Amino acid sequence: MKALEGVRILDMTHVQSGPTCTQLLAWFGADVLKVERPGVGDATRGQLRDVPDADSLYFTMLNHNKRSITLNTKDEKGKEVFTRLIKTCDVMVENFAPGALDRMGFSWERIQEINPRMIYASVKGFGPGPYSECKVYENVAQCAGGSASTTGFLDGPPLVTGAQIGDSGTGLHLALGIVTALYQREHSGRGQRVLASMQDGVLNLCRVKLRDQQRLAHGPLKEYSQFGEGIPFADATPRAGNDSGGGQPGRILKCKGWETDANAYTYFITQAAVWEKICDVIGHPEWKEDPDFATPPARLPRLNEVFGAIEQWTMTKTKYEVMEICNPLDIPVGPILSMQELSEEPSLRETGTIVEVDHPTRGKYLTVGNPVKLSDSPSEVSRSPLLGEHTGEILQEVLGYSAEEVSDLRDAGAVGREDCGST
Numbered sequence: 413m414k415a416l417e418g419v420r421i422l423d424m425t426h427v428q429s430g431p432t433c434t435q436l437l438a439w440f441g442a443d444v445l446k447v448e449r450p451g452v453g454d455a456t457r458g459q460l461r462d463v464p465d466a467d468s469l470y471f472t473m474l475n476h477n478k479r480s481i482t483l484n485t486k487d488e489k490g491k492e493v494f495t496r497l498i499k500t501c502d503v504m505v506e507n508f509a510p511g512a513l514d515r516m517g518f519s520w521e522r523i524q525e526i527n528p529r530m531i532y533a534s535v536k537g538f539g540p541g542p543y544s545e546c547k548v549y550e551n552v553a554q555c556a557g558g559s560a561s562t563t564g565f566l567d568g569p570p571l572v573t574g575a576q577i578g579d580s581g582t583g584l585h586l587a588l589g590i591v592t593a594l595y596q597r598e599h600s601g602r603g604q605r606v607l608a609s610m611q612d613g614v615l616n617l618c619r620v621k622l623r624d625q626q627r628l629a630h631g632p633l634k635e636y637s638q639f640g641e642g643i644p645f646a647d648a649t650p651r652a653g654n655d656s657g658g659g660q661p662g663r664i665l666k667c668k669g670w671e672t673d674a675n676a677y678t679y680f681i682t683q684a685a686v687w688e689k690i691c692d693v694i695g696h697p698e699w700k701e702d703p704d705f706a707t708p709p710a711r712l713p714r715l716n717e718v719f720g721a722i723e724q725w726t727m728t729k730t731k732y733e734v735m736e737i738c739n740p741l742d743i744p745v746g747p748i749l750s751m752q753e754l755s756e757e758p759s760l761r762e763t764g765t766i767v768e769v770d771h772p773t774r775g776k777y778l779t780v781g782n783p784v785k786l787s788d789s790p791s792e793v794s795r796s797p798l799l800g801e802h803t804g805e806i807l808q809e810v811l812g813y814s815a816e817e818v819s820d821l822r823d824a825g826a827v828g829r830e831d832c833g834s835t
C-alpha cells in the first residue's frame with residue numbers, strides 16, 4: 413500500500429506549479445488522471461524541446477506517475493465526461509487563469525452539487541484582492557512575493573533565484589493543503605476549496621525578510637555586511653548578497669581553482685560555538701583572546717576582515733578539502749555544487765533523489781525523484797504519459813463507458829484521437 417492509494421485526482425493542471433503538486437500526490441500513491449486538450453495537451457510538452465517530436469524535459473520532469481486523458485471540456489459531450497470524472501474523483505486540482513473553470517460551466521457551487529466530497533484545489537498568482545485576476549508566472553511571483561527585492565547585492569538590481577519557489581514552491585504548499593483537506597474530510601464527510609496563491613507561497617518562504625523589515629524599526633541589522641561597511645540602512649529590508657539570513661554570519665568564499673572554475677566556492681558559516689576551532693584552522697589563534705574578535709557582537713562590525721582572512725585560507729583548498737577539514741570540527745560549510753556535479757553524485761542516485769527514467773520517444777533522461785521519503789510508502793518514478801495515452805483506459809475502466817461509447821465520443825471530438833489504447 414502507498415500512503416495515498418485509493419485517492420483519485422482529477423488533474424487539470426498545466427505548466428509547472430499545478431503539475432508539481434499532482435506529481436507529488438502521484439508519488440505518494442494517488443491515481444492522477446491528467447486531463448489535456450485534444451491534439452494540444454499541456455503547453456510544456458512542446459516547450460524547450462531538446463529532442464525533435466518528443467515530449468520536452470520540462471513536461472516529463474513534472475508529470476511522472478500520471479495517466480493522461482484528452483478531453484474537450486468545452487464540448488457538450490466532453491462536459492458529460494468531465495461531470496462523471498468529478499463524480500468519481502476525490503480531488504480536483506487546477507491552475508488555470510482565474511475564472512477558466514467557471515467559464516467552462518464548473519463553478520465551485522456546481523462542483524459541490526455534483527460531488528459534495530470533492531476537494532477543489534487551485535493555484536492562482538494572487539489571493540483575493542486587487543491582483544486576483546492576473547495571470548502569473550514564476551518570476552512575477554518571486555517579484556510580488558518579496559523574494560526579488562531581497563535577493564542580490566546592495567549595489568545591484570533585484571534578482572530572481574533559480575529555485576522555482578513561485579511554481580514548485582506553491583505546488584508544495586498546495587499539496588499540503590490537499591492532504592490536510594482529505595484528512596478533515598475523514599471527519600466532516602465534506603470536501604472543501606483549497607487555494608494556494610503564488611504570492612502567499614513566496615512570502616511564506618521569505619518570512620525572515622519580513623522579520624528583518626520589523627527589526628529595522630529598532631536599529632540597524634548588525635549581521636548584514638553593510639553594517640560593518642558603515643552603509644546606512646534605508647526603510648526597507650535591503651539586499652544582502654550572500655550574507656547568512658540567520659544569526660550565524662556566513663558567506664560564499666573562493667576556493668582553490670576559482671579563477672577557472674565557476675563553482676569553486678564554499679559557503680562558510682562562522683558559528684559562534686566553533687569560533688575557536690575556526691581561528692585555529694585559518695591560522696589566527698590570537699583572535700580567540702582578542703576582544704575585537706572573541707565574541708559574536710565584537711565580530712559583527714568586522715565581518716569583512718573576518719571573512720577576508722577565512723577566504724585567504726579557503727583559497728588554498730578545494731571546496732571538497734574545505735568540507736573534509738571543517739566537517740570533523742563541526743564547522744558548518746558547504747561546497748557550491750553544480751548541476752553537473754549533482755547529476756553525477758552517487759549518493760543522490762542511491763536515495764532516489766535523482767533517478768534515470770526511460771521514455772519511449774525520447775530515451776533515457778535524468779529527473780528528480782520524490783524529495784520526501786516515507787518509510788512505509790516508498791516512491792518509484794515511472795515515466796510521464798504520452799498525450800492521451802490512457803484516454804480509452806480511463807473512459808472504460810474508471811468511468812464505465814463501453815467501447816462503442818468511447819468511439820462515439822471520439823468521433824464527436826469530445827475526446828482526442830491520440831488515445832487508441834484498448835478502444
Ligand code: CAO
Nearest residue numbers: 427428429448449484485486507508509512537547548550
Ligand atoms: N478542453 C478545453 N479547453 C481547455 C482545456 C480542455 N481540456 N484545458 C484548458 N482549456 C482552456 C481553458 O478553459 C482556458 O480557456 P478560456 O481562456 O477560454 O477560459 C484556456 O484553455 C487556458 O487557460 P489559461 O488562461 O490558464 O492559459 P494561458 O496559457 O493563457 O495562461 C498561465 C497560463 C499559467 C499564465 C495561467 O494559467 C495562470 O495564470 N495560472 C495561474 C497561476 C499559475 O499557476 N501560474 C504558474 C504557471 S507555471 O509558471
